[in-house]
Amino acid sequence: xxxxxxxxxxxxxxxxxxxxxxxxxxxxxxxxxxxxxxxxxxxxxxxxxxxxxxxxxxxxxxxxxxxxxxxxxxxxxxxxxxxxxxxxxxxxxxxxxxxxxxxxxxxxxxxxxxxxxxxxxxxxxxxxxxxxxxxxxxxxxxxxxxxxxxxxxxxxxxxxxxxxxxxxxxxxxxxxxxxxxxxxxxxxxxxxxxxxxxxxxxxxxxxxxxxxxxxxxxxxxxxxxxxxxxxxxxxxxxxxxxxxxxxxxxxxxxxxxxxxxxxxxxxxxxxxxxxxxxxxxxxxxxxxxxxxxxxxxxxxxxxxxxxxxxxxxxxxxxxxxxxxxxxxxxxxxxxxxxxxxxxxxxxxxxxxxxxxxxxxxxxxxxxxxxxxxxxxxxxxxxxxxxxxxxxxxxxxxxxxxxxxxxxxxxxxxxxxxxxxxxxxxxxxxxxxxxxxxxxxxxxxxxxxxxxxxxxxxxxxxxxx
Amino acid sequence: xxxxxxxxxxxxxxxxxxxxxxxxxxxxxxxxxxxxxxxxxxxxxxxxxxxxxxxxxxxxxxxxxxxxxxxxxxxxxxxxxxxxxxxxxxxxxxxxxxxxxxxxxxxxxxxxxxxxxxxxxxxxxxxxxxxxxxxxxxxxxxxxxxxxxxxxxxxxxxxxxxxxxxxxxxxxxxxxxxxxxxxxxxxxxxxxxxxxxxxxxxxxxxxxxxxxxxxxxxxxxxxxxxxxxxxxxxxxxxxxxxxxxxxxxxxxxxxxxxxxxxxxxxxxxxxxxxxxxxxxxxxxxxxxxxxxxxxxxxxxxxxxxxxxxxxxxxxxxxxxxxxxxxxxxxxxxxxxxxxxxxxxxxxxxxxxxxxxxxxxxxxxxxxxxxxxxxxxxxxxxxxxxxxxxxxxxxxxxxxxxxxxxxxxxxxxxxxxxxxxxxxxxxxxxxxxxxxxxxxxxxxxxxxxxxxxxxxxxxxxxxxx
Numbered sequence: 001x002x003x004x005x006x007x008x009x010x011x012x013x014x015x016x017x018x019x020x021x022x023x024x025x026x027x028x029x030x031x032x033x034x035x036x037x038x039x040x041x042x043x044x045x046x047x048x049x050x051x052x053x054x055x056x057x058x059x060x061x062x063x064x065x066x067x068x069x070x071x072x073x074x075x076x077x078x079x080x081x082x083x084x085x086x087x088x089x090x091x092x093x094x095x096x097x098x099x100x101x102x103x104x105x106x107x108x109x110x111x112x113x114x115x116x117x118x119x120x121x122x123x124x125x126x127x128x129x130x131x132x133x134x135x136x137x138x139x140x141x142x143x144x145x146x147x148x149x150x151x152x153x154x155x156x157x158x159x160x161x162x163x164x165x166x167x168x169x170x171x172x173x174x175x176x177x178x179x180x181x182x183x184x185x186x187x188x189x190x191x192x193x194x195x196x197x198x199x200x201x202x203x204x205x206x207x208x209x210x211x212x213x214x215x216x217x218x219x220x221x222x223x224x225x226x227x228x229x230x231x232x233x234x235x236x237x238x239x240x241x242x243x244x245x246x247x248x249x250x251x252x253x254x255x256x257x258x259x260x261x262x263x264x265x266x267x268x269x270x271x272x273x274x275x276x277x278x279x280x281x282x283x284x285x286x287x288x289x290x291x292x293x294x295x296x297x298x299x300x301x302x303x304x305x306x307x308x309x310x311x312x313x314x315x316x317x318x319x320x321x322x323x324x325x326x327x328x329x330x331x332x333x334x335x336x337x338x339x340x341x342x343x344x345x346x347x348x349x350x351x352x353x354x355x356x357x358x359x360x361x362x363x364x365x366x367x368x369x370x371x372x373x374x375x376x377x378x379x380x381x382x383x384x385x386x387x388x389x390x391x392x393x394x395x396x397x398x399x400x401x402x403x404x405x406x407x408x409x410x411x412x413x414x415x416x417x418x419x420x421x422x423x424x425x426x427x428x429x430x431x432x433x434x435x436x437x438x439x440x441x442x443x444x445x446x447x448x449x450x451x452x453x454x455x456x457x458x459x460x461x462x463x464x
Numbered sequence: 465x466x467x468x469x470x471x472x473x474x475x476x477x478x479x480x481x482x483x484x485x486x487x488x489x490x491x492x493x494x495x496x497x498x499x500x501x502x503x504x505x506x507x508x509x510x511x512x513x514x515x516x517x518x519x520x521x522x523x524x525x526x527x528x529x530x531x532x533x534x535x536x537x538x539x540x541x542x543x544x545x546x547x548x549x550x551x552x553x554x555x556x557x558x559x560x561x562x563x564x565x566x567x568x569x570x571x572x573x574x575x576x577x578x579x580x581x582x583x584x585x586x587x588x589x590x591x592x593x594x595x596x597x598x599x600x601x602x603x604x605x606x607x608x609x610x611x612x613x614x615x616x617x618x619x620x621x622x623x624x625x626x627x628x629x630x631x632x633x634x635x636x637x638x639x640x641x642x643x644x645x646x647x648x649x650x651x652x653x654x655x656x657x658x659x660x661x662x663x664x665x666x667x668x669x670x671x672x673x674x675x676x677x678x679x680x681x682x683x684x685x686x687x688x689x690x691x692x693x694x695x696x697x698x699x700x701x702x703x704x705x706x707x708x709x710x711x712x713x714x715x716x717x718x719x720x721x722x723x724x725x726x727x728x729x730x731x732x733x734x735x736x737x738x739x740x741x742x743x744x745x746x747x748x749x750x751x752x753x754x755x756x757x758x759x760x761x762x763x764x765x766x767x768x769x770x771x772x773x774x775x776x777x778x779x780x781x782x783x784x785x786x787x788x789x790x791x792x793x794x795x796x797x798x799x800x801x802x803x804x805x806x807x808x809x810x811x812x813x814x815x816x817x818x819x820x821x822x823x824x825x826x827x828x829x830x831x832x833x834x835x836x837x838x839x840x841x842x843x844x845x846x847x848x849x850x851x852x853x854x855x856x857x858x859x860x861x862x863x864x865x866x867x868x869x870x871x872x873x874x875x876x877x878x879x880x881x882x883x884x885x886x887x888x889x890x891x892x893x894x895x896x897x898x899x900x901x902x903x904x905x906x907x908x909x910x911x912x913x914x915x916x917x918x919x920x921x922x923x924x925x926x927x928x
Contacts, residue, residue: 204687215749217748217749223800226668226765226770227756227765228744228754233776234707236776240697241698241701241704244698284689285679286825305691306691308686308690308691308698308787311778312701313777317775317794317796323672329776332785336691359752359754406688
């Protein structure tokens with residue numbers, strides 16, 4: 001039995017106490033979107049800090065303007081060890097409608113799942129309490145067997161992820177020196193399927209903009225003014241329609257600056273995945289990819305930027321009809337970013353474009369709704385290679401490298417504020433119902449997740 | 465003193481009793497938009513029928529699905545007389561907010577107006593009770609002096625004009641034989657200014673359409689689907705933006721079929737009116753006419769068709785931001801029609817255009833919100849010429865021929881169902897506040913309005 005086998009065996013041996021810890025954590029109703037649960041959020045933070053202190057960490061609960069953050073430090077076995085920042089969140093989604101839950105969301109248990117699998121039921125089991133504990137329990141197994149950690153480690157747990165993490169960026173900026181590491185690890189993503197581990201090497205960034213076009217200073221009767229007075233809905237429709245060209249590409253000047261092509265071999269894997277499970281669009285009642293022509297669906301989602309109108313309103317939209325020319329029309333527009341696209345340049349380019357399309361007697365107001373960069377773990381990075389190898393040893397099928405269509409703003413902050421790459425590995429499954437009633441985490445995800453982190457950390461340590 | 469002078473003198477002599485009749489009519493709270501006033505509406509109809517019967521008409525109150533209609537017939541002085549259908553409406557707008565009224569809206573009185581003019585205060589004095597009585601009182605003066613009418617006359621008063629006249633079209637269709645005349649006269653419009661009488665020779669028709677574009681069968685997260693799933697707001701924006709070309713013209717194939725150019729001399733008058741009072745757009749905070757290039761504002765309003773989006777909605781439009789790709793987006797679109805444009809062909813052309821722009825995996829639903837033709841009294845018609853001449857004798861400045869940007873659906877029905885042209889003459893002023901608190905009708909409008917109809921009817925009779 002090699003050394004790593006001892007750690008894996010210990011992790012398996014620890015499983016009952018690992019589960020007990022998870023159950024204790026799930027019982028704490030740390031719902032961050034509802035102020036009534038602020039004391040519960042603090043309780044979850046204190047629970048985690050205590051647990052880490054018992055493991056020999058120097059852990060503390062740190063106040064923010066919102067829910068507290070847990071920061072914990074531990075030295076590795078040798079000063080030459082890489083320094084890792086591990087991030088997770090202890091807050092959970094609300095549980096309503098409660099009557100759709102088969103079991104009490106805050107009374108976790110191991111139950112029989114739909115597929116004959118053992119599942120751990122309860123709010124937060126998958127998102128993110130169960131997932132963050134896979135990492136912590138891997139560390140515990142190392143500690144138990146070796147008395148030392150395979151890496152120098154800083155742990156950062158926040159309690160506002162489900163509320164948009166308003167306090168986290170200021171905290172990271174104020175404590176950059178303390179939090180800076182060689183790279184970050186996050187466990188908040190999913191497997192490709194039950195047999196295939198996945199590393200999410202990219203997450204799209206996001207720029208949100210709200211624009212309000214004002215024409216006349218009041219609503220007008222379309223009989224008295226139609227054909228003469230500027231109609232802000234027409235102006236807005238022309239602006240929005242002009243955001244894409246006939247090939248599906250976004251027209252803003254400089255929009256594709258910093259967008260790198262994914263490597264051909266990665267694109268080939270994605271094309272293969274898509275052919276193996278072709279139901280992506282038909283599941284939602286569609287059949288034709290709407291974006292840039294000539295690219296696979298997975299490439300469009302994971303490696304290409306977008307412009308999307310998320311909402312529009314203007315004039316009369318109630319029952320019946322009103323022959324009105326509105327004074328104002330408004331739209332919410334978001335841009336998903338990839339690679340090195342600069343969110344601030346994108347915002348500026350969008351605003352300049354809108355102004356260039358505005359009639360001289362109309363006005364436009366802008367409101368910002370966030371700006372986060374994309375993150376990209378380089379496809380040729382050693383870290384990605386190590387993690388791929390480690391996961392392929394633990395799971396039946398080889399690891400695949402995927403991307404995420406959405407953003408995890410904190411990972412963008414790790415890149416922009418702390419200058420770190422992030423490894424995103426997770427063991428969620430598509431039927432975990434993370435934000436819905438009857439959230440669960442497979443027992444297998446939890447156990448093999450812990451083992452996966454043992455293997456990844458061992459690969460990282462061995463690379464010194 | 466010629467014969468017509470005797471009738472005019474009699475009309476002046478009758479003024480006190482004409483006012484008494486108007487006051488009695490205004491005191492009846494015939495608000496058609498509020499079902500609580502249905503008995504009042506019937507009372508107004510009965511009042512008018514009684515009044516006309518006393519004048520020797522064969523008048524009756526006729527039931528409809530809504531408020532009743534008054535129909536009255538009277539022979540002219542000779543069988544050779546032209547047959548006229550006169551239309552007015554006895555219903556009025558609601559009076560709220562009541563606290564903005566200086567006087568009780570249903571207690572009419574002659575008061576001093578803002579400009580030192582005598583005004584008749586009260587709801588409906590201008591729209592349309594005072595105006596319809598100018599015609600009736602002109603008839604009474606003829607009757608008093610000559611014992612006969614200058615025309616064969618059918619009168620039609622409805623009680624749902626302020627509610628969209630839902631019962632009128634069925635009534636006209638069911639009684640077409642009875643209502644058919646050589647032409648119609650309506651008194652529900654305004655003067656150009658205090659000195660300048662105006663004949664409204666055209667009214668734009670209206671086609672209302674509601675379209676709902678559906679893409680995916682549910683709302684989607686823009687992170688998970690952005691750039692791949694069709695966005696119905698994009699589809700809708702492109703459809704709406706494509707309705708106009710760069711010159712401001714509407715792009716629907718065949719849209720301008722049946723649109724005649726107004727005569728150059730009419731256009732020159734309109735250009736002159738516009739130069740004399742250039743504040744039309746600046747009053748509403750705008751400065752650039754938005755419609756077809758190279759045409760005056762008044763021409764755009766009175767003689768050119770339009771496509772206007774009256775409302776749009778889709779996705780998330782509340783506070784903050786939601787990264788959603790909506791399943792549906794909807795818009796209300798209306799077309800103002802002129803000349804002989806066919807509303808049904810326009811509707812069909814619009815629907816065909818929308819379908820042609822729809823991605824193959826999206827769906828569209830349409831809902832109709834009315835279809836009325838434009839009306840146009842030919843600029844070279846004898847009736848228009850007679851009325852111009854008559855009005856120019858009564859008022860300080862010569863008559864001008866204008867158009868109406870909005871529609872009066874009944875006038876479209878007179879054209880399409882009864883095959884009649886309509887003469888639209890009225891004595892309202894721009895400060896009458898027809899749909900607002902403190903509605904009034906100038907005493908001068910009432911008196912000279914009666915005299916104007918005497919002159920018009922005399923011209924019409926003399927043309928035999």
